[in-house]
Amino acid sequence: MAKMNMLQAVNSALITAMTENEKVMVFGEDVGHFGGVFRATSNLQEKFGKARCFNTPLTEQGIIGFANGLAAQGSTPVAEIQFADYIFPAFDQIVNETAKWRYRSGGQFSCGSLTIRTPYGGGISGGLYHSQSPEAFFAHVPGLKIVVPRNPYQAKGLLLAAIRDDNPVLFMEPKRLYRASVGDVPEHDYTLALGKAEVVQAGSDITLLAWGAQMEVIEKAAAMASQDGISCEIIDLCSILPWDRDTVAASVKKTGRLLINHEAPRTAGFASEIAASIQEACFLHLESPITRVCGLDTPYPLAHEKEYMPDHLKTYEAIKRCVHF
Amino acid sequence: MAKMNMLQAVNSALITAMTENEKVMVFGEDVGHFGGVFRATSNLQEKFGKARCFNTPLTEQGIIGFANGLAAQGSTPVAEIQFADYIFPAFDQIVNETAKWRYRSGGQFSCGSLTIRTPYGGGISGGLYHSQSPEAFFAHVPGLKIVVPRNPYQAKGLLLAAIRDDNPVLFMEPKRLYRASVGDVPEHDYTLALGKAEVVQAGSDITLLAWGAQMEVIEKAAAMASQDGISCEIIDLCSILPWDRDTVAASVKKTGRLLINHEAPRTAGFASEIAASIQEACFLHLESPITRVCGLDTPYPLAHEKEYMPDHLKTYEAIKRCVHF
Amino acid sequence: MKDRNHLSNVGLTNQVEVISNGLLDIPMVQLLQADGSLHGDATLPDMSEELAKKILHTMQYIRILDERMVAAQRQGRISFYLACTGEEASTIGSAAALEPQDMIMSQYREQGALAFRGFTTEQFMNQMFSNEKELNKGRQMPIHYGVKDLNFMTISSPLGTQIPQASGYAYGQKMAGVPAVTICYFGEGAASEGDFHAGMNMAAVLNCPVIFLCRNNGYAISTPSEEQFAGDGIASRGIGYGIKTIRVDGNDVMAVYAATAKARQIALTEHCPVLIEAMTYRLAAHSTSDDPTGYRSKDEEERWRAKDPVQRFAAWMQSKGWYNEEESKAHIEQTRQEVLSQLKQVEKVPVCHINEIINDVYDTPPWHLKEQLAELKAHIAKYPEAYPKTAGRL
Amino acid sequence: MKDRNHLSNVGLTNQVEVISNGLLDIPMVQLLQADGSLHGDATLPDMSEELAKKILHTMQYIRILDERMVAAQRQGRISFYLACTGEEASTIGSAAALEPQDMIMSQYREQGALAFRGFTTEQFMNQMFSNEKELNKGRQMPIHYGVKDLNFMTISSPLGTQIPQASGYAYGQKMAGVPAVTICYFGEGAASEGDFHAGMNMAAVLNCPVIFLCRNNGYAISTPSEEQFAGDGIASRGIGYGIKTIRVDGNDVMAVYAATAKARQIALTEHCPVLIEAMTYRLAAHSTSDDPTGYRSKDEEERWRAKDPVQRFAAWMQSKGWYNEEESKAHIEQTRQEVLSQLKQVEKVPVCHINEIINDVYDTPPWHLKEQLAELKAHIAKYPEAYPKTAGRL
Ligand SMILES: Cc1ncc(C[n+]2csc(CCOP(=O)(O)OP(=O)(O)O)c2C)c(N)n1
Numbered sequence A, B: 001m002a003k004m005n006m007l008q009a010v011n012s013a014l015i016t017a018m019t020e021n022e023k024v025m026v027f028g029e030d031v032g033h034f035g036g037v038f039r040a041t042s043n044l045q046e047k048f049g050k051a052r053c054f055n056t057p058l059t060e061q062g063i064i065g066f067a068n069g070l071a072a073q074g075s076t077p078v079a080e081i082q083f084a085d086y087i088f089p090a091f092d093q094i095v096n097e098t099a100k101w102r103y104r105s106g107g108q109f110s111c112g113s114l115t116i117r118t119p120y121g122g123g124i125s126g127g128l129y130h131s132q133s134p135e136a137f138f139a140h141v142p143g144l145k146i147v148v149p150r151n152p153y154q155a156k157g158l159l160l161a162a163i164r165d166d167n168p169v170l171f172m173e174p175k176r177l178y179r180a181s182v183g184d185v186p187e188h189d190y191t192l193a194l195g196k197a198e199v200v201q202a203g204s205d206i207t208l209l210a211w212g213a214q215m216e217v218i219e220k221a222a223a224m225a226s227q228d229g230i231s232c233e234i235i236d237l238c239s240i241l242p243w244d245r246d247t248v249a250a251s252v253k254k255t256g257r258l259l260i261n262h263e264a265p266r267t268a269g270f271a272s273e274i275a276a277s278i279q280e281a282c283f284l285h286l287e288s289p290i291t292r293v294c295g296l297d298t299p300y301p302l303a304h305e306k307e308y309m310p311d312h313l314k315t316y317e318a319i320k321r322c323v324h325f
Numbered sequence C, D: 001m002k003d004r005n006h007l008s009n010v011g012l013t014n015q016v017e018v019i020s021n022g023l024l025d026i027p028m029v030q031l032l033q034a035d036g037s038l039h040g041d042a043t044l045p046d047m048s049e050e051l052a053k054k055i056l057h058t059m060q061y062i063r064i065l066d067e068r069m070v071a072a073q074r075q076g077r078i079s080f081y082l083a084c085t086g087e088e089a090s091t092i093g094s095a096a097a098l099e100p101q102d103m104i105m106s107q108y109r110e111q112g113a114l115a116f117r118g119f120t121t122e123q124f125m126n127q128m129f130s131n132e133k134e135l136n137k138g139r140q141m142p143i144h145y146g147v148k149d150l151n152f153m154t155i156s157s158p159l160g161t162q163i164p165q166a167s168g169y170a171y172g173q174k175m176a177g178v179p180a181v182t183i184c185y186f187g188e189g190a191a192s193e194g195d196f197h198a199g200m201n202m203a204a205v206l207n208c209p210v211i212f213l214c215r216n217n218g219y220a221i222s223t224p225s226e227e228q229f230a231g232d233g234i235a236s237r238g239i240g241y242g243i244k245t246i247r248v249d250g251n252d253v254m255a256v257y258a259a260t261a262k263a264r265q266i267a268l269t270e271h272c273p274v275l276i277e278a279m280t281y282r283l284a285a286h287s288t289s290d291d292p293t294g295y296r297s298k299d300e301e302e303r304w305r306a307k308d309p310v311q312r313f314a315a316w317m318q319s320k321g322w323y324n325e326e327e328s329k330a331h332i333e334q335t336r337q338e339v340l341s342q343l344k345q346v347e348k349v350p351v352c353h354i355n356e357i358i359n360d361v362y363d364t365p366p367w368h369l370k371e372q373l374a375e376l377k378a379h380i381a382k383y384p385e386a387y388p389k390t391a392g393r394l
């Protein structure tokens, strides 16, 4: 065990994967000698050479196109998109190519070995284009997996699992936790299962569900609610696609209430899928409407960032509204 | 009034708009002399000249980037994306640029005059890449409007409204209705309101909701259900964003049940947003879970197209399950 | 190529020089003249009689397949087809210069390359009828071939996407140390996509052993090349990327073969991309959904029909004494028969089992797909007559 | 440019010619030598003393603004800044050759062009403090300027997107019949984006009066230009698109001015795009989030510091007798004062009213945004201390 922040945990996962398998290659804008603008790929080029860790030209569609071809060839690319806000030029390569490659070829070819890493999320004074949480766009894409860690331990274990999983994985790193979240991380190799949610705290009155950096927020809100005698069950979804409906449904059947929190705008955010599925799975158990605490349906505004964010206070108020419905 | 199919209605709307306002320009791949691969832009180049109706090079990101600049300049671009399956290379221009232009500039500049037309949907033996219904991706983008007509009358009235609306509009044309749907269309100028759903048939037992080509499907299912004595209220959503929650909620408060049908894959499809919002708005009125009848969570398969589609039989069965919950 | 540092070796001028057409005027390699005779000062590449025959036979084969399948589409037996008439030399001549281990990533009009690799008539038919024998399980429209054993990547419809993919594939080959290159085919229309730019530039910077072969056939559906670009074709772009470039007569199979052989050698030994622009003409309609009379003249078509690549090569073979009229006729007749008989047989093969609808989305189907399949099967069992292709086997 | 038809006028060759670096060697226009003296055979563009002074003053102004704002960021007064040190000539020299009605679509390092247009220190500060006086309402990070009255389009962070947009904007200007062009600035890094390709090609094909000005400053954050492209810079690509192209010394404001004036004349009278590649160097860090010592040498920086564009121009002014040491010092001192005093004042201006959070998403807020705002305001009213920037005014 070592104390690591999330960046160090990501770096440790990459070193582990590249050491174990020489087919693993890491690339993207500024990831080479410089080690990435957040330094998640520090020292990889030194350790593994320029052929296996390298800068690309500045083109996200090119990075993912290149990565798709590399994956189909049999290598194991780990491509970085510098900010999730800049993943959209690669949307076609991801949605029409990465995700459909295996299906369209009847399983003859695939991009299963591909992992795409990208920092996402707000709370860092980034305004419109350094704050977005685009997971819902990708949740509508059969063939992809989407994973979001909430702390350094998860970051390493889930990233290693993502790299080794034989499906393309979008690995979204909550950048406001990069240095803020510090914890014990095994130095050795380990993986955590994809597609599994984690019940972080048991409770009886309401289920609170989030992922990534918003886990802190719902935990804080739960602590406030417990002062009022409200017992919250807290779940980290961990994987957005495929998501662990059964764990969530089991919890909601117990508590009778569900609140989902995410940073992305509310309309057609991933909370809507969860709400739609859970009202179906738990219809007779629900004691109040499933509640979504989300970003506003606006671009991400710098000056009003605090007001925009689905923070612990908004969550706490929503918990009370649910419980006193 | 004249009998027109949907292509003729679209063409009539474009002629009306270009005649009235010389700033309207129509462009895209093959839309010029040839009139588009579906012939929706037939004769426009002849009538209005090559400067106002023209072919572009084969680049969707370029088409929308160009259209964004043209709109910001003060012209009124109507850009065509040849198939909705090919809109993804333009995703960044639409999501990060078109939709955020006004907000980021504090209202100084905007792409409000832009309309993007694109044929979407399955049922035409198109397989993976000539069948997609990508509306849900765009429904998560504040700043856009999304409109889908179900017949020629709507196509003309909604398209004219979209072109004149001072917000960027994604106008999705159900291509399997292009020639199949024929109806009376006024030759004169008229518009239909954006953002308004239409109650197509009143009923008391369950609300059926769809848009575009799937309207036929739910109407057929409703007819079958009426044989069983089930009375369906049928709503055409018409606008996906912003969508008319109040009309839907009013209906569901009356019927106590809601079924939503769309072609796109179920997970994170737009039905999930509707279900999430309506279970909130109508919690105490719901007598059964809100049901989604959608495409499977797979790419669109050619050989199994019939099986993939959320057809009238699947809808009919789902209606019965709801009513007998 | 130049030293890449952005200011080293830049020359100076003290006048505001506007550079326009002055610098470029890229010539086109032609070895055989339109009548099939060798240009006086040209040197032929090394080509055995056997190889020459295989090339000619493949050209004849694909032309017949195209004719028959266009007819089959008109008869409503298949939903869609796309012929390569007039462009056989570009794809077959280039495929002939490759080794079997080289990966082919094509656009969709490269059936000639696939046939050259040994794809059988039955395999072509299986794909076009989307049946259960189809290697890709019938999920895409007709003509979207793909076969792993022949190193022919499954075609996807979105244009240009294969260009950066080919760069990545070739990089992987280089890293794996295999003596193989990737060839990437695309049209001059697809070359307008952003992915073209990304793929070319990355290949150049990352030293990928990939051959980019652009079929500049004058049209992208109805859009003529003069509305597609304003420069000196696609070749001139290669120079901008610092990519070695060859412009070749795409209707001269000998020139295409020689150019590709050269390109392959450069790519493999110098670890770098090479761009080939094959100047040709789409004599066919864009596809069976298209009617070119709406956007071009018969006259233009006739001028190009006169440059027919198959006849040109046959004439050269004849001059070598390698052409046997009888043999050729027999081959053509046999091909016709084979195509027709396969067509009849393959038509009867059923589509895949309904279980396949959820396979290959992931390596193994997750819970939600299993649920959806179970529901679907129960539904089909209830309404078997509505789903005749699959209801018989649940 | 060539006739665009894809095969007309193509020359023939009978050898497999591989074209590599032979064709291109694009020279760079330089009028003033590093010491500010005119090249012997160069002709100066028409430039009045007044204009020359305005250019010099703007260069000095922007250097001071950059220095001060980098310092302000270090002090934690603003969250982010991005300096243009070393590149002042490229942006100010080009802006000086334009007319006020010309639209400027920039990347983010073109504050020099904006200052030349008349943007005030207070306006710069308002933007960087995201306050309610900011014309864009403080929604984006510092340095994302935009001002309609000065025809300076609001900057957006995604790179390269403005390139096809500029083509469209210029097309609209042409259609409207206004005697104006669009200038589009971008870095050599952004030129790798697919949007670059799309925008350049469309401008060429659709005859858009747009000037593309690429600041080739050697780096994209840490990535040196030799890992960005392998050809002869960005200029060589212009030729591939059939776009008239000028390569210019980006540290010679006179050369940039002359090149842009020429480009503007061509764009406006010939209705076509012109590409200018300005060869320069990013002396500054990429931004205040960056530390270049991790990826380049002090030595390299020093070599470029010696080519300082401001000193070069000042030296030329001196040789003309247009440079007054006193006046210049006074101007610099006055600018320093102004920047400091504005900084202090603007810091106190509040952010926009919370109502603005939902304005400008659409032309008028739809029902769901009104609902969300009402909820938000009720919430803020309940926890005013948690939202100190807006709670005071609800
Ligand atoms: C991204 C994308 N946009 C549009 C299309 C529709 N489309 C199919 S083929 C074609 C023309 C391609 O022309 P070219 O690349 O020159 O190839 P050719 O047909 O001439 O062989 C178009 C526009 C597509 N398949 N993909």
Ligand SMILES: Cc1ncc(C[n+]2csc(CCOP(=O)(O)OP(=O)(O)O)c2C)c(N)n1
Binding pocket: A029, A058, A060, A082, A086, A089, D109, D157, D158, D159, D160, D186, D187, D188, D189, D190, D191, D215, D217, D219, D220, D221, D282, D286
């Ligand atoms: C689409 C996109 N990808 C990545 C980034 C992150 N980014 C910001 S600036 C930059 C480098 C740009 O370099 P260049 O275009 O050469 O301009 P310069 O900074 O040298 O002026 C990068 C990678 C971005 N803003 N947008």
Ligand SMILES: [Mg+2]
Binding pocket: C187, C188, C189, C215, C216, C217, C218, C219, C220, C221, C282
């Ligand atoms: Mg073509």
Ligand SMILES: [Mg+2]
Binding pocket: D187, D188, D189, D215, D216, D217, D218, D219, D220, D221, D282
């Ligand atoms: Mg740069």
